[in-house]
Amino acid sequence: MNTLLRNLDRYFHISEHGSTIRTxxxxxxxxxxxxxxxxxxxxNILAAGGMPIEGLITVTALAAAIGTLLMAILANYPIALAPGMGLNAFFAFTMCLTLNVPWQGALGIVFWNGVLFIALSLSGIRSKIADAIPDALKIGVQCGIGLFIAxxxxxxxxxxxxxxxxLVSLGDLSQAAPLVALAGIILTVILMVKKIPGAILLSVLFISIAxxxxxxxxxxxxxLPEHFVGMPDSIQNxxxxxxxxxxxxxxxxxxDLVFALLFVxxxxxxxxxxGVSRKAGLLDAQNKLPKMGKALTADATxxxxGAALGTSPVTSYVESAAGISAGGRTGLTGVVVAILFILALFLTPVMKAIPLMATTPALVMIGILMMESFKHIDTDDLTSLATxxxxxxxxxxxxxxxxxxxxxAITYTGIMLGTGRGKQVxxxxxxxxxxxxxRYIFGVA
Structure with missing residues (x-):
């Protein structure tokens, strides 16, 4: 046992990062x-886009475990990955439902998104693209995805x-179901304010029990499920x-779907x-992430x-900050997360019993958190605000x-040209x- 612990410490450089295996x-x-x-x-989101729901819990857990292990091994960062919120909504509701892309074709788009992401990261073009896009558009997109999810x-x-x-109106709040969901949203915010670990999951469980x-x-x-523990579902579908x-x-x-997915x-x-690395103190003196290339490669891979398994793009999770706040500083944190995702599969019967309505607090809370970025918009600059x-x-x-x-993008460029600032674009x-x-003029969509 002592040999194993020493090897873990040496491999992940745990002591060097001022941490311990227990932490x-x-x-x-x-x-x-x-x-x-x-x-x-x-x-539930992927199934709404037409994918067969049988096996999607297994797919989600495996994708999260693989992605997190890749980040742990390639970059040694305490950052966990899973199918991204917002990206899954884009996959299901925009590509599959709105544009009628078959889910198999949508997975193909996810595959090429990953390939292009790796190519851009390795070539160095990624940083040039990141610098070229106006901040107002980046923030507007992130906040828009938050509203979409909520x-x-x-x-x-x-x-x-x-x-x-x-088009839309208030639902029938005389019914118990929407009232319980609303109570779940309030409960989630309260738990988040009190910094209770697993606040979102606790709210989902609260509504499920109610x-x-x-x-x-x-x-x-x-x-209630017939069994609380069982074997994971097959992913053959x-x-x-x-x-x-x-x-x-x-x-x-x-x-445009490939571009939008890559952009987001x-x-x-x-x-x-x-953001997460800053909280962990992993940035260097120039405020840059030393192993950004390896981290992005892990993310894209x-x-x-995930596309091969059958899910929307896998990405780094901001919830990793919770583990960092608890002291996580190395890839061993990610290894633990990956193991837990695999073990959770044996609770598949319980997860399948959770109704769609119970996911409302999670979706709304994620939307609220994504709206935080709007504070970075310069509201005195009408161009940024409008974009x-x-x-x-x-x-x-x-x-x-x-x-x-x-x-x-059209709004930003049009305003910049119309106000004589076209050279800044x-x-x-x-x-x-x-x-x-x-595309709009000639109807190519």
């Missing part, structure tokens, strides 16, 4: 508790509903079902890595593996992240805007 294990437990809600939420959560719970006159006592026409919202040729055969219809994935990943606002409003109202990126932003304008 790293506790940090892994904390991170897993903070992000384990994805095992319930991700399968909108889906409110819809799932019946708190908002369709209305032919106003659902046992809420009757509908078809019976209680939540049904999705394993290697990706159609990597789909984006090539339908390039005119999918190029890139800035979401970079923002998360920098995880997306390719961000157009992008963030377009996404939930059109159920499309790519349309939000397009209209946000990067060539990349001009290129993106031109392509999107041509």
């Amino acid at each position: 790293e294990v506790l940090a892994g437990l904390t991170t897993f508790a903070a992000m384990s809600y994805i095992l319930v939420v991700n399968p 909108f889906i959560g409110l819809k799932n719970a019946g708190i908002i509903s369709a209305n032919p006159a106003t 659902g046992l006592f809420i009757q509908t026409e078809s019976g209680p919202i939540t049904h 999705t394993w290697l079902k990706m159609d990597i040729g789909y984006p090539l055969r339908h390039f005119e219809q999918t190029w 994935n890139m800035f979401d990943t970079i923002g998360t890595l920098i 995880a997306s390719i593996a 961000a606002t157009v992008a963030l409003l377009t996404m939930p109202l059109t159920f499309s992240i790519s349309e939000g990126i397009a209209l946000g 990067s060539w990349l932003t001009y290129g993106i805007t031109t392509v999107f304008v041509m």
